[in-house]
Amino acid sequence: MIKPQPLKGFRDFYPEEIAFRRWLFGKMRKVSHLFGYQEYDGPILEPVAIYEAKSGQELVKKQTFQLKDRGGRKLALRPELTPTLARMVAQKQFELPLPIRWFSIGPRFRYEAPQKGRAREFYQWDVDLVGLKTPEADAEIISIACQFFKELGLGPKEVIIKVNNRQLMDFKLSLIEIKKSQIPKVFKAIDKNELSLADLSEKQTKELKKILADRDFAVESEELTQTFSTLKDLGVADFVEFDPNIVRGLDYYTGTVFEARDRQGKFRAILGGGRYDNLVEIFSKTPLSGVGFAAGDMVIEELLKYFNKYPVVEPNPTLVLVTVFDESCFRESLKLTTMLRGQGVKTEIYPDSQTKLDKQLKYADKKGIPYAIILGPQELEKNLITLKDLKKRTQQTDSFKTILNKILNQVKEILV
Amino acid sequence: MIKPQPLKGFRDFYPEEIAFRRWLFGKMRKVSHLFGYQEYDGPILEPVAIYEAKSGQELVKKQTFQLKDRGGRKLALRPELTPTLARMVAQKQFELPLPIRWFSIGPRFRYEAPQKGRAREFYQWDVDLVGLKTPEADAEIISIACQFFKELGLGPKEVIIKVNNRQLMDFKLSLIEIKKSQIPKVFKAIDKNELSLADLSEKQTKELKKILADRDFAVESEELTQTFSTLKDLGVADFVEFDPNIVRGLDYYTGTVFEARDRQGKFRAILGGGRYDNLVEIFSKTPLSGVGFAAGDMVIEELLKYFNKYPVVEPNPTLVLVTVFDESCFRESLKLTTMLRGQGVKTEIYPDSQTKLDKQLKYADKKGIPYAIILGPQELEKNLITLKDLKKRTQQTDSFKTILNKILNQVKEILV
Numbered sequence: 095m096i097k098p099q100p101l102k103g104f105r106d107f108y109p110e111e112i113a114f115r116r117w118l119f120g121k122m123r124k125v126s127h128l129f130g131y132q133e134y135d136g137p138i139l140e141p142v143a144i145y146e147a148k149s150g151q152e153l154v155k156k157q158t159f160q161l162k163d164r165g166g167r168k169l170a171l172r173p174e175l176t177p178t179l180a181r182m183v184a185q186k187q188f189e190l191p192l193p194i195r196w197f198s199i200g201p202r203f204r205y206e207a208p209q210k211g212r213a214r215e216f217y218q219w220d221v222d223l224v225g226l227k228t229p230e231a232d233a234e235i236i237s238i239a240c241q242f243f244k245e246l247g248l249g250p251k252e253v254i255i256k257v258n259n260r261q262l263m264d265f266k267l268s269l270i271e272i273k274k275s276q277i278p279k280v281f282k283a284i285d286k287n288e289l290s291l292a293d294l295s296e297k298q299t300k301e302l303k304k305i306l307a308d309r310d311f312a313v314e315s316e317e318l319t320q321t322f323s324t325l326k327d328l329g330v331a332d333f334v335e336f337d338p339n340i341v342r343g344l345d346y347y348t349g350t351v352f353e354a355r356d357r358q359g360k361f362r363a364i365l366g367g368g369r370y371d372n373l374v375e376i377f378s379k380t381p382l383s384g385v386g387f388a389a390g391d392m393v394i395e396e397l398l399k400y401f402n403k404y405p406v407v408e409p410n411p412t413l414v415l416v417t418v419f420d421e422s423c424f425r426e427s428l429k430l431t432t433m434l435r436g437q438g439v440k441t442e443i444y445p446d447s448q449t450k451l452d453k454q455l456k457y458a459d460k461k462g463i464p465y466a467i468i469l470g471p472q473e474l475e476k477n478l479i480t481l482k483d484l485k486k487r488t489q490q491t492d493s494f495k496t497i498l499n500k501i502l503n504q505v506k507e508i509l510v
Numbered sequence: 511m512i513k514p515q516p517l518k519g520f521r522d523f524y525p526e527e528i529a530f531r532r533w534l535f536g537k538m539r540k541v542s543h544l545f546g547y548q549e550y551d552g553p554i555l556e557p558v559a560i561y562e563a564k565s566g567q568e569l570v571k572k573q574t575f576q577l578k579d580r581g582g583r584k585l586a587l588r589p590e591l592t593p594t595l596a597r598m599v600a601q602k603q604f605e606l607p608l609p610i611r612w613f614s615i616g617p618r619f620r621y622e623a624p625q626k627g628r629a630r631e632f633y634q635w636d637v638d639l640v641g642l643k644t645p646e647a648d649a650e651i652i653s654i655a656c657q658f659f660k661e662l663g664l665g666p667k668e669v670i671i672k673v674n675n676r677q678l679m680d681f682k683l684s685l686i687e688i689k690k691s692q693i694p695k696v697f698k699a700i701d702k703n704e705l706s707l708a709d710l711s712e713k714q715t716k717e718l719k720k721i722l723a724d725r726d727f728a729v730e731s732e733e734l735t736q737t738f739s740t741l742k743d744l745g746v747a748d749f750v751e752f753d754p755n756i757v758r759g760l761d762y763y764t765g766t767v768f769e770a771r772d773r774q775g776k777f778r779a780i781l782g783g784g785r786y787d788n789l790v791e792i793f794s795k796t797p798l799s800g801v802g803f804a805a806g807d808m809v810i811e812e813l814l815k816y817f818n819k820y821p822v823v824e825p826n827p828t829l830v831l832v833t834v835f836d837e838s839c840f841r842e843s844l845k846l847t848t849m850l851r852g853q854g855v856k857t858e859i860y861p862d863s864q865t866k867l868d869k870q871l872k873y874a875d876k877k878g879i880p881y882a883i884i885l886g887p888q889e890l891e892k893n894l895i896t897l898k899d900l901k902k903r904t905q906q907t908d909s910f911k912t913i914l915n916k917i918l919n920q921v922k923e924i925l926v
Contacts, residue, residue: 096559098601098793101585104553106598109612112549128851130828130858130879133528137520137631138554138617139575139587143512159555161577169517171555182522185514191876195858196525201554215553223861230840230861241851327844377514412546424646428743435544435657442546442611445639445646460607
């Protein structure tokens, strides 16, 4: 016997879980479309080389699922989508109208220790604006994240987007005599909130701490100032604040970076992103700048539960179960089922004439099917149908037309 | 420089392709729901062991993408979903109300030579009815495939579902003295349409050919007879016919099997499936029978193109582009954009005040955005807005309220 559990860090999606997943993806799509973003997707398998070039060593060496193809080429289950985006944009760089506004929703893979809010296979929403290098473009991307939170019923009291700028940080670090070559290491240390990893002098560490505690120097960056002012015009100023501790872990960011968190700091980052100036450089000689973010599904799910915003979802589509009275009535039940489906009514039949009516109705009850139809010899003789309302525990026997109208009205009510 | 192409046999989905993919998945979902099927999904990575047990050696050894986890355990990118279905059903075998009606849509991976209608990463729709072992259940599954064809605009003149039964074939093969142990090999040979692979005597081969040419012996199987009669009651008799050449390649089928093809035989199989009696046996001691099919996305796409049924899809959601006249008007354009989005109008703004109006309108044209709004100093002074209809090449200057109503009416027209 093999144990029926999924691999560690991987998830099964039973109908209840898919119903939530589709609700969440629907929200992501709705917000993306509201801002005019088009959906795209790439392969789940990509050459490791496209991650090695840009994503950072930690991600590639420690956190990717890798395999070799028959030619010995190293492939990876995509740990993130930005390198794929870069590849796809580069492939049609001179055909696609700029700016490109794209989003994608799909699985990503990271070989990390699973914990609350983190799995090895997770779903991610990527949103990117490519081909414009303006603080207003940065603001648009951030405002999409804000609109998404609104759509989930989460306001600035629950969540906050912390914004910083790597160039501003470069400048501030240069003032305390941190060399350019040291900066990636210092960013890593800030990102991990462990300054000891930065290899700085005691004096520098002290001064760095001062910088990180200061919330007032965003004004020194014209870019950030402009981004914050645009966010105000876009009506989402309450959602954002400057925070020098946000530098993000990926290597490719070059300008404004941001991260969303719950206000109380109980959960991991909800989403993160920033500007990358050299998106396509490993594929193309013509540079292209972009800005984007990615949001995983798992922290959002935790958050919705915590704030009592988890939706009521309905995993079962069926409106009517047509029962089978006995073998002699089976054929008529089948025909009725076909007629109902022809009218667009989501209908199941119990495809076995040997199962007792009781058991069939129990099945409908367990699955939460609201109506059952009974078509026994009595009904057939008089050309009538019995409709059982399984929630109200009532029943009525009437003509097919009357019953159908009742059901169709029910469908309309559900749609409204 | 790295070449920007995807790996061989893998596909990029640009917005046009995603628009088709979502249209197709929408049809699959609609039909699944009409029959009361619930959506589920499993991980993309599974232990190789679950395929080794049931799917057949060819699939596992030659056609799976495999990798090892850090503990040395062999994992596979799922080549098909049935073993995952078995695992998930076994995990909750005594909780889930029977019969289980489930469907899933997602990526699968096969390490095969890419060709027309076949890639290494493809999308597949799986539909399964588990927990009932009746010919009527077989018929229900087949009728879902028929309903799907109708939904695509393909009728019995274009496509045919060929049905057979492995037990009936076992019986027929026993009559020509083929031993039970030889049968899997003979099925493989029939499936590949290369009888020489079956290692039979000349006499047996001759007799086998006779069996395969005979279209009249379905009546010898009570099960098949009952399935065909039910398909008639379900109104899809025109779509189905008996064909002894259909045995399907996977090892786990035990009863009725079927395969859909285009009538002219120009394309590969469109979908295939059958009954498997021992679905959960590698995970559970309590047996459970099921029936299901899987349909890949690629042959269907070819087919729709061939029969001129490929849909008109709209990859761009945007209704209005708010242009930016110059820097002094930027703020007002931003506010207007936010107001339009607040009314649910899918709106883009050109987030750069340095780009000339001409270029902005060209962008809208290229992307097929139907309306552009101009908010220049003249408009702002009089508190008016100019709306350009980019398709009709007309424009009108009016109050925000009037323009908004015009746009909202447009949204309604699109929805109707």
